[in-house]
Amino acid sequence: EVQLLESGGGLEQPGGSLRLSCSGSGFPFSSYVLTWVRQAPGKGLEWVSGMTGSGDDKYYADSVKGRFTISRDNSKNTLNLQMNSLRADDTAVYYCARLRLRGYGMDVWGQGTTVTVSS
Amino acid sequence: QSALAQPASVSGSPGQSITISCTVTSSDVGIYNFVSWYQHHPGKAPKLLIFEVTQRPSGVSNRFSGSKSGNTASLTISGLQAEDEAEYYCSSYAGRSVFLTFGGGTKVTVL
Numbered sequence: 326e327v328q329l330l331e332s333g334g335g336l337e338q339p340g341g342s343l344r345l346s347c348s349g350s351g352f353p354f355s356s357y358v359l360t361w362v363r364q365a366p367g368k369g370l371e372w373v374s375g376m377t378g379s380g381d382d383k384y385y386a387d388s389v390k391g392r393f394t395i396s397r398d399n400s401k402n403t404l405n406l407q408m409n410s411l412r413a414d415d416t417a418v419y420y421c422a423r424l425r426l427r428g429y430g431m432d433v434w435g436q437g438t439t440v441t442v443s444s
Numbered sequence: 445q446s447a448l449a450q451p452a453s454v455s456g457s458p459g460q461s462i463t464i465s466c467t468v469t470s471s472d473v474g475i476y477n478f479v480s481w482y483q484h485h486p487g488k489a490p491k492l493l494i495f496e497v498t499q500r501p502s503g504v505s506n507r508f509s510g511s512k513s514g515n516t517a518s519l520t521i522s523g524l525q526a527e528d529e530a531e532y533y534c535s536s537y538a539g540r541s542v543f544l545t546f547g548g549g550t551k552v553t554v555l
Binding site for chain 2: 360362369370371372375382384386420422425427428429430431432434435436437
């Protein structure tokens, strides 16, 4: 079964750091662009970051550029999101999602992990 | 301000057809035919309904269809059912500098 599973969410203070991980299974992990998408409470979906299968290209939304770092370890089928200088408006459910090989549609999603930034 | 503008809400009765629009407001997005649509029920993972404007992944009901005219993409839900009540988002590739962007979402209510 094709699956993505996020972990690492939790409660952190403003200015703190968290590291999210996404474990993939059931598909050739290194072949796919993977992304992070978040949904803040009461808000819509927001694309956060993405990375090509090889790791050569990384992309970030302006709202997280300079604070978040995406990485992946294809030998472990794992995608990571290092989140530094956290702010209250980073509070959200964070989803890991796989892009189709063609067409930029995100066809496989994890169940999400919740990040709460609060003092 | 999202580069993709969606109506906040759309409603319809069971069996009816409804259409959700997604208007491209940024020239960075408008040149691509990589619009996708997602269905999102609260507490669940979003589900891909349409990719590349009109293409439906295997397993997605043919009650969902996508189209595009000018700078507006649309999602049509035919034969509306109670289970279709959810939030719907359009998304598009937006070039290497932005990569991906979502519309603000449309709440679909089945009356």
